[in-house]
Amino acid sequence: MTDLGLTPFLTLSAFLFACGILCFAAKRNAIGILMGVELVLNAANINFVACARFVPSLRLEGQVFAVLVIVLAAAEAAVALAIFLNFYNNHATVDVDEGTELKG
Amino acid sequence: MTLPVVLFALIAVVTAGSALGVVFSRSVVRAAVWLLFSLIGVSLLYFLLGAEFLGAAQLIIYVGGTLVLVVFGVMLTSQGPFAGPRTRPAEWLAGGLLAGALFALIVSASLDLGRPAPPTDQPLPGVGPLGLTFLGVPEQPGEARGLAFLLPFEIVSVHLLVVLVAAAYLARAKKKVAQPPTPGATR
Numbered sequence: 001m002t003d004l005g006l007t008p009f010l011t012l013s014a015f016l017f018a019c020g021i022l023c024f025a026a027k028r029n030a031i032g033i034l035m036g037v038e039l040v041l042n043a044a045n046i047n048f049v050a051c052a053r054f055v056p057s058l059r060l061e062g063q064v065f066a067v068l069v070i071v072l073a074a075a076e077a078a079v080a081l082a083i084f085l086n087f088y089n090n091h092a093t094v095d096v097d098e099g100t101e102l103k104g
Numbered sequence: 105m106t107l108p109v110v111l112f113a114l115i116a117v118v119t120a121g122s123a124l125g126v127v128f129s130r131s132v133v134r135a136a137v138w139l140l141f142s143l144i145g146v147s148l149l150y151f152l153l154g155a156e157f158l159g160a161a162q163l164i165i166y167v168g169g170t171l172v173l174v175v176f177g178v179m180l181t182s183q184g185p186f187a188g189p190r191t192r193p194a195e196w197l198a199g200g201l202l203a204g205a206l207f208a209l210i211v212s213a214s215l216d217l218g219r220p221a222p223p224t225d226q227p228l229p230g231v232g233p234l235g236l237t238f239l240g241v242p243e244q245p246g247e248a249r250g251l252a253f254l255l256p257f258e259i260v261s262v263h264l265l266v267v268l269v270a271a272a273y274l275a276r277a278k279k280k281v282a283q284p285p286t287p288g289a290t291r
Binding site: 019 | 106108109112116119120123124126127132135136139142143146149150153154155157158161162165166169170173174176177178180181183190191195196198199200202203204206207210211214215217226228229233234237238253256260263264267268270271272273274275278
């Protein structure tokens with residue numbers, strides 16, 4: 001594993017992060033945006049675990065934070081889907097451009 | 105080319121390619137399937153890094169739980185296989201520029217991070233030390249660690265409970281608002 005090092009993992013995580021950001025920007029479907037959030041959180045988690053492996057002072061902390069992020073991501077997905085279902089009940093679509101009631 | 109390098113290359117190609125599939129597939133169901141492969145790739149990455157507990161948790165919670173939630177959301181809100189608004193080219197351009205800039209920024213930062221100190225390689229602590237850390241038990245007896253991660257652990261547990269109650273409340277079946285009957289409407 002020493003010949004692999006920290007950098008490849010960070011690069012892969014940056015790529016996943018960029019894909020998630022592109023999902024936020026380009027998808028019109030609210031569930032597609034939720035998938036982008038999942039990608040971004042996974043990118044952060046790869047960073048945590050890779051640092052836990054390769055940085056000695058983060059051996060436990062990296063894993064602990066990764067567990068916390070996984071739990072929070074599950075909670076976030078549950079609430080976001082509930083909100084989307086409510087939105088769908090009210091607007092009969094999940095297009096995020098339709099949610100303009102609060103527009104000034 | 106040692107075994108970890110080959111394995112990492114394989115997993116990285118699968119994960120990154122599936123992430124691209126999530127972004128570029130027009131059908132939400134296909135995006136969900138690409139996301140499935142991407143999440144499995146991330147969990148294999150955890151196994152490769154030696155974090156077995158995290159890999160298993162990723163498989164169980166993300167692949168088994170979150171993705172099923174997402175698929176249910178797709179099922180309950182979908183209007184047709186390729187229905188829904190198309191993304192405009194200008195939005196692709198702006199999003200692509202933003203994502204590319206962020207990618208370049210993070211990669212340059214992580215190259216700087218990896219270069220000066222060659223990373224040391226230690227096996228990760230297993231499930232036992234991880235659980236003890238969550239409970240605030242010090243790794244070596246007598247080590248002053250305080251309650252360590254007991255407080256975040258409790259906060260996250262309560263947060264999960266509150267969030268799930270809120271999700272059940274938000275998504276409950278509501279009574280339809282009684283609409284005035286249109287004249288001449290037949291059932």
